[in-house]
Each structure stands twice: as C-alpha cells, then as structure tokens.
Amino acid sequence: MKRVIALRGLGNSGKSSTLRMMYELLVTRYALDRKRGKRVRVSIEGDINDVNTSVIVSVNGVRVGITSVGDQPGVLEGNLREFEFRGCAIIVCASRTAARFESVVTDLQRSCYEIEWIDKHKEGDTKTDWDAANMKVAEDIFTKIQNLL
Numbered sequence: 001m002k003r004v005i006a007l008r009g010l011g012n013s014g015k016s017s018t019l020r021m022m023y024e025l026l027v028t029r030y031a032l033d034r035k036r037g038k039r040v041r042v043s044i045e046g047d048i049n050d051v052n053t054s055v056i057v058s059v060n061g062v063r064v065g066i067t068s069v070g071d072q073p074g075v076l077e078g079n080l081r082e083f084e085f086r087g088c089a090i091i092v093c094a095s096r097t098a099a100r101f102e103s104v105v106t107d108l109q110r111s112c113y114e115i116e117w118i119d120k121h122k123e124g125d126t127k128t129d130w131d132a133a134n135m136k137v138a139e140d141i142f143t144k145i146q147n148l149l
Helices: 015-035 073-085 099-111 127-148
Strands: 002-008 042-048 053-059 062-067 090-095 113-119
Touching: 002 015, 002 099, 002 127, 015 042, 015 053, 015 062, 015 090, 015 127, 062 073, 073 090, 073 099, 090 099, 090 127, 099 113, 113 127
Parallel strands: 002 090, 002 113, 062 090
Antiparallel strands: 042 053, 053 062
8 A cells, every 4th residue: 555654743843854864764774775785776866955855765666755845735735746646655745734734645545545644743942852853753754664665
C-alpha cells in the first residue's frame, strides 16, 4: 500500500527543519550502506535549501517524495500531485493544522494512499531544545520509512 506520512503543526513548530533532518538521515544511511559494500541503488531529484525541501529519493526503485512546503495549500497540493504522478510509493510532507491543508493531504486517499498524521509541536525554549525535539521526530519518521522500504 502507498503511504503518506504528514507532519502536521502550527507555523514555526519545526516541521520543515524536522523534514530536512529526516532527509539527511535517509540519504546518509543509504550512502553508508553503499560505502560498506551493500547493494543499494539510490538517486535523488529535487531541490534542497535552508527554507524548503521538495525532493524525490529513490531507494532500490522505491520512490520517496519529501516536501516541507506545508504553509501554502496550493504549493503543497502541486507537490503532492507531482509525487503521485512520479510514482512515489511513500510521501512525507508538512501540513498546517487548518482544514484546507489537511484536505489537500487526505485527497490522496482517492489514489489509494494510506495517510498517517504526526502532530508536531514546538518543544523547549532554546534552539538546542528545538533541534533535539525535531531530531527525535525525524528519527521516528525515518524508522517508519525504513519499515516501508
């Protein structure tokens, strides 16, 4: 079954930072596997920058679409449709909590995607606290992806 993992939260709750961390975990893991001699085919297509991520990572032919652009429903919808069109079996996205954002994500159920929501809250008072909380969620999402691959 195809899966969407949607990180849902208010603005400035760390959704984009968390998804960049998760992307780095994913790419680093499979790069290390290749270095250790494991037969892993990995390719990356897309755009990574300090603000937003929209990328497809293919691992042994399974496409994982990742987008952190969750604060503009039209852009989010376009990215999700592109991932669907490009054959992503797994999609990871950020989404605000408003109904119009959530409906963009849940529309993928019509295309046989199972939706899993993860609520993201800003935790702590310092950047160190935020980074630690974001990394924990990134690791949880990374583990979910590994289990699906």
